[in-house]
Amino acid sequence: MTKSYSLQEIADFLGAELQGDPACRIKGLNTLEHAAASELSFLASKAYERFLSTTEAGAVIVEARFAETLSCNALVMANPYLGYARISAWFDSSRETMSGVHPTAVVASSAVLGEGVAIGPHATIGERVKIDAGASIGPGVSIGNDSTIGSGSRLYSNVSIYHGVSIGCNVVIHSNTVIGADGFGFANDAGKWVKIRQLGGVEIGNNVEIGASTTIDRGALGNTVIEDGVILDNHVQIAHNVRLGENTAMAAYSGIAGSTTIGKNCVFAGQAGAVGHITVGDGVVAMARCTISKSTSKAGSYSSGLLMYDTPVWRKNAVRFGQLDDMARRLRKLEKGSQK
């Protein structure tokens, strides 16, 4: 049976102003375009305003300026997207819930498991690993010696955690992500590469979420550090000895090269990155495919990359890129000529 909630209950939880029928029953969430009368929707982006007049939603979370024109029930609040995020937890019934240690899991006798820890089939837990209360370890996860997992954290299937990795509380790590593999450190000896042993570890704070197929390497000397509240998407790469400040967000394929420190509340869009050995201040935003190529303490948005063109148009212009310096010199020469 599907759970349902009254609009009043939801308004109270969100601290939203209720406009309409407080007894309206809500059984789920949906987009303005697809919501039914038993569903709650929200308006958080200009692009979807056009659906506001035709939505069949039972109620919509909106900013005050939209409330008046709305024909259905409304929950009015300053940040409807945040309202949607918070209420989404009430409708998340499909999660797998695991409990206990599955008999096929291999848990070292020196490992310490807190109350209510769940360990799935075929997981491997190393020596002296500590897993705190309520943490949940998915099928096929491997955790190396001396690593720790904080309370309430959840590791999905086939995650690999190396030795000496410390993970905080309420951390979510999605499938097939790798934490603590060796950083990419080699010295060149007359053409041959000599491996630099990666002697540090990884520290991950609390309330961090890490996507699927992401990699966070262990430090060469000292630790790679991910501070509280950081969110990382899929296919992210964090090299050795990087530090990511609190609440920094990184989208798919974004990467930070070795020994770089990123401030708090930074945002890296898709395929953005930062070179190694630099320091980036708080509040820096790297747009898609932007390379942060030097230290900066100035908050704000940075870009590299090009716009999109029809290929024949692009080709003509791309060829000219290689003539830019020449063009600039010729332009200067013409200017000098015209000043005579």
Next chain:
Amino acid sequence: MTKSYSLQEIADFLGAELQGDPACRIKGLNTLEHAAASELSFLASKAYERFLSTTEAGAVIVEARFAETLSCNALVMANPYLGYARISAWFDSSRETMSGVHPTAVVASSAVLGEGVAIGPHATIGERVKIDAGASIGPGVSIGNDSTIGSGSRLYSNVSIYHGVSIGCNVVIHSNTVIGADGFGFANDAGKWVKIRQLGGVEIGNNVEIGASTTIDRGALGNTVIEDGVILDNHVQIAHNVRLGENTAMAAYSGIAGSTTIGKNCVFAGQAGAVGHITVGDGVVAMARCTISKSTSKAGSYSSGLLMYDTPVWRKNAVRFGQLDDMARRLRKLEKGSQK
């Protein structure tokens, strides 16, 4: 013992015109450069024409225009590359064939397995999972509750499928790929990220092939959808609520951001991508590193990115990029001056 086929059998299967000895025995496939007398080759690219006169292949699949000058046996057809593709299945003898459910696999009692389903060692199959006839699940694969796998599909080792994922028939998913992890959805609450629960699922059609280490996220509300015949390479990223139209192809590192709809028969080259919340029509081709940055219904080829230069040359020109707007204004000024 290696299987062999007569050239006549192969010609019949391909619907190719046979020129030469129909009894010639073919034991394998190889490139023009490396083929032996018992091997079949093909010419599908101008770059390899130079090997046509010296090849030692027993027979070559060619277009009609090359048949006359060829000294060895020929199979003549309009699309030799397609001929090569179709006949390659006859020589694929090295596949591992699995059968039955391995005793180390953990299969929920509520799961339903069709006839001839194979499940490898250390796989984990969740509650109410349905796996149809002839499907094959590799070692270490994890399939979450309520997911379904269509008949004849094959999942290679260490693939992770979350709950509520629907996969069609004859789908191939390569190792360590993740389907159904949470989309990257968070609302910002005064600097802190609040997770938006990802309540949708993933639907994958029939005859889809998905490479290794690729990720397809579940929808936030409603499903992420991959239509029939789509092919995805390794390291591809499909964000939540994306829809990929039939027979669209995406090469390595290409990615589609959230809620974007891609048409049928599109091609994304390596590291190409599309931003979120847009609609891309049928037959769009994004060249390597191109970002499709706005909706387009026009089929054809799009590009971004730059050509390759010697680094010192590049550096001089790259610096000028930051002066482009200034140069354009100065050029305009000179033009005005010259018109006086």
Next chain:
Amino acid sequence: MTKSYSLQEIADFLGAELQGDPACRIKGLNTLEHAAASELSFLASKAYERFLSTTEAGAVIVEARFAETLSCNALVMANPYLGYARISAWFDSSRETMSGVHPTAVVASSAVLGEGVAIGPHATIGERVKIDAGASIGPGVSIGNDSTIGSGSRLYSNVSIYHGVSIGCNVVIHSNTVIGADGFGFANDAGKWVKIRQLGGVEIGNNVEIGASTTIDRGALGNTVIEDGVILDNHVQIAHNVRLGENTAMAAYSGIAGSTTIGKNCVFAGQAGAVGHITVGDGVVAMARCTISKSTSKAGSYSSGLLMYDTPVWRKNAVRFGQLDDMARRLRKLEKGSQK
């Protein structure tokens, strides 16, 4: 108890000139900034010179030109970074050591294991696999039929090796990497994709290191080849039938498209790549995000991509990129006019 070494022992091993106290005890390695009196440090980059006067390290590996001004003990050698790399092995005590075949591992009866081979929990070893002396296979690793692993090699957890893959001696493969998945080969038949069976394998030489979540595809016809001494970072993509020459290095997200041959001692920086079907000579360096778009036999550094700008500045200039060809023509016209 932590192991310690005298500075003299270390100097002898490195062939470094010792300046200071030969009896000084060294218990670990650290950066100039963080080293304590019992730790050895090194100076290998201009960026860290500023810490040389204040370091509390017990000794520092430096080039001769810094030795004179150094107040602490010094190990003087031409390449301090190499010294650091070589001595790092002495302090790598934290590695998990495995031994024997774990009872949960599934090893085919036709597999052949050399002396001292370790196989972790939940690993799956296929038919006729050969694993040579001293190799170590992590938890959840899957190795397909007929593959071979050379002596002393180490595969970390959840690595997937397909059938017919040959791996040399002393190779390191980090977690969740996939070797031998099908190359991305399809022929188009009136809009539908027809799979080309990937009949080749993968050959990996000796002393190769491969990062986490990296993919190396099997050949379509003939093998994909990684020569001795190659080092690959995380999230690298090597397509079918690529050949990487000895000691070539590739950083995160760098990728090589199908049938391309890369020479020896090349370096691909982050997100650099090469297109398919080309030949790249020895000693080519592709800077970050550079696409090697044609064959080249000339060693040296190549670049593509753009510098980083404040977004409003970037936007003005990026728009002008689409006018470049027009600007060039107008510039030429002005020049002609001024010559009259």
